[in-house]
Amino acid sequence: MEARPYDDASAGTDAGRVQVMDAAEIGRTLRRMADEILERNGAQGVKKLALVGIHTRGVEVARRLCDLIEQTAGMRPAFGVLDISMHRDDLRRRARLTSIQPTRLPVDLESRTVVLTDDVFFTGRTVRAALDALGEYGRAPSIQLAALVDRGHRELPIRPDYTGREVETSPDDRVRVEFTPEDGDADAVWLSRGDART
Amino acid sequence: MKPDAPRPIPVTWRRKDLLGIQELSAEEITLLLDTARQFKEVGARDVKKVPALRGRTLVNFFVEPSTRTRTSFELAAMRLSADVVNISASSSSLVKGETLKDTALVLQANNVDIIVIRHGSAGAAQFLAERLDSSIINAGDGAHEHPTQALLDLFTIREKRGKIAGLHVAIVGDILFSRVARSNIWGLLKLGARVTLVGPSTLVPRVFERMGVRVVRRIDEILEEVDVINLLRIQHERQRRAYFPGLGEYVSLFGLTKERAHRLRSDCLIMHPGPINRGVEIDSDVADDPKHSVILDQVTNGLAVRMAALYLCDSHRGDHDAIQTNRRATA
Numbered sequence: 072m073e074a075r076p077y078d079d080a081s082a083g084t085d086a087g088r089v090q091v092m093d094a095a096e097i098g099r100t101l102r103r104m105a106d107e108i109l110e111r112n113g114a115q116g117v118k119k120l121a122l123v124g125i126h127t128r129g130v131e132v133a134r135r136l137c138d139l140i141e142q143t144a145g146m147r148p149a150f151g152v153l154d155i156s157m158h159r160d161d162l163r164r165r166a167r168l169t170s171i172q173p174t175r176l177p178v179d180l181e182s183r184t185v186v187l188t189d190d191v192f193f194t195g196r197t198v199r200a201a202l203d204a205l206g207e208y209g210r211a212p213s214i215q216l217a218a219l220v221d222r223g224h225r226e227l228p229i230r231p232d233y234t235g236r237e238v239e240t241s242p243d244d245r246v247r248v249e250f251t252p253e254d255g256d257a258d259a260v261w262l263s264r265g266d267a268r269t
Numbered sequence: 270m271k272p273d274a275p276r277p278i279p280v281t282w283r284r285k286d287l288l289g290i291q292e293l294s295a296e297e298i299t300l301l302l303d304t305a306r307q308f309k310e311v312g313a314r315d316v317k318k319v320p321a322l323r324g325r326t327l328v329n330f331f332v333e334p335s336t337r338t339r340t341s342f343e344l345a346a347m348r349l350s351a352d353v354v355n356i357s358a359s360s361s362s363l364v365k366g367e368t369l370k371d372t373a374l375v376l377q378a379n380n381v382d383i384i385v386i387r388h389g390s391a392g393a394a395q396f397l398a399e400r401l402d403s404s405i406i407n408a409g410d411g412a413h414e415h416p417t418q419a420l421l422d423l424f425t426i427r428e429k430r431g432k433i434a435g436l437h438v439a440i441v442g443d444i445l446f447s448r449v450a451r452s453n454i455w456g457l458l459k460l461g462a463r464v465t466l467v468g469p470s471t472l473v474p475r476v477f478e479r480m481g482v483r484v485v486r487r488i489d490e491i492l493e494e495v496d497v498i499n500l501l502r503i504q505h506e507r508q509r510r511a512y513f514p515g516l517g518e519y520v521s522l523f524g525l526t527k528e529r530a531h532r533l534r535s536d537c538l539i540m541h542p543g544p545i546n547r548g549v550e551i552d553s554d555v556a557d558d559p560k561h562s563v564i565l566d567q568v569t570n571g572l573a574v575r576m577a578a579l580y581l582c583d584s585h586r587g588d589h590d591a592i593q594t595n596r597r598a599t600a
Contacts, residue, residue, distance in 0.1 A: 157320060163583070208315060
């Protein structure tokens with residue numbers, strides 16, 4: 072059985088990459104996702120809401136969605152970050168060690184509607200690991216999933232509640248999300264073709 | 270506060286066992302320390318347990334008595350979700366005359382994945398590592414090596430001072446009988462520190478100079494110049510003959526008294542592998558002085574270092590080469 076990579080946005084970049092989203096589109100998309108989250112949970116629900124970003128770039132997605140929800144609703148949802156490195160089901164199969172990032176969650180998880188956020192949704196295994204990790208901190212009454220990009224090729228029965236943009240890919244392709252200022256001068260989503268067919 | 274950017278770890282760990290510091294490269298030591306830094310983050314969480322070693326079985330096989338190292342390994346394994354069994358010499362069949370090898374083979378036949386061994390004979394861990402498929406972690410073999418202790422000392426120095434290269438580290442006391450000292454000397458030298466050993470000629474023979482360290486006979490000679498002072502316990506249990514006239518004389522020449530502690534540089538770290546003989550190697554007040562003493566940080570860091578050692582040695586067993594080959598074949 073082939074060891075397929077995770078929704079791994081840190082994969083290297085190739086020269087022949089194409090831009091699938093620019094900064095303006097990412098901004099509009101996140102705006103729409105924030106509105107959808109508000110619509111579904113109600114403006115009154117913001118105080119019960121916790122946006123939890125999955126390391127690495129899911130954290131920035133969560134932070135920005137928090138900003139946008141605050142602009143509209145006048146109240147900021149709780150914010151958390153979640154490290155899933157030790158919960159991956161391919162932990163022992165990876166040639167390289169994954170790096171462990173901090174986990175910080177709102178203390179009252181038991182009364183929160185949690186929106187897990189990631190940048191790229193791929194096989195679903197990252198989210199499965201995130202659900203495991205989250206479950207160790209408490210039983211959130213409801214967990215939803217938001218992803219900026221859905222690139223397809225699910226391997227598990229998991230799908231996002233809020234999707235920014237669907238991008239058609241082949242399994243070997245790489246999708247990389249870049250956020251200012253850490254990754255460069257402008258927000259962007261890049262698609263590079265996998266080297267399997269060359 | 271923003272979390273640190275993720276840092277990929279470039280070196281891969283290719284060892285089944287952790288037997289000593291002498292055989293490790295500087296890069297491997299740094300990899301262990303970097304991995305431990307990450308596991309320390311896990312210890313700061315509300316939920317301190319991660320499933321990295323779920324389904325693995327670890328045996329703490331302590332033929333010599335130990336509380337803190339055994340407990341630290343046990344906690345480390347539990348935080349990684351491994352199943353842990355403790356075996357001490359008195360409760361094992363060693364007392365019935367079974368050999369070390371036979372006891373170990375029985376453990377392996379029970380499909381134990383990792384054996385943490387402490388033994389009174391130098392080379393015991395290596396003896397097992399060469400004969401068993403299980404990962405062997407040396408938790409102290411005679412007066413030879415105690416690698417995780419050295420790693421936690423290195424980790425603590427690096428954490429507190431930001432680096433190890435260029436620092437001047439004094440190790441004081443019972444060097445001859447100390448596996449902690451040997452492992453520390455190897456590790457410090459490999460990472461670029463200067464090392465001075467302090468002790469009477471009976472406990473610190475000049476032969477140590479061949480390792481590349483300086484030897485002095487009085488603690489007063491080095492107080493003002495060192496960045497770290499690591500005080501070793503006088504090991505009553507290993508001293509069958511008298512290696513120094515008495516504890517009073519030892520204190521007067523080598524004890525870190527309050528008066529001597531005043532002469533240390535303000536940023537000098539005081540370390541001790543424990544258990545402390547208060548009033549012998551170190552005055553009680555000095556051991557508790559938060560300005561210099563990092564003795565309890567060492568304990569905390571020991572857990573992170575041991576999680577890293579268990580995780581890395583276990584990750585070796587994941588058969589990465591086979592998977593990479595498989596990947597190429599399907600691509």
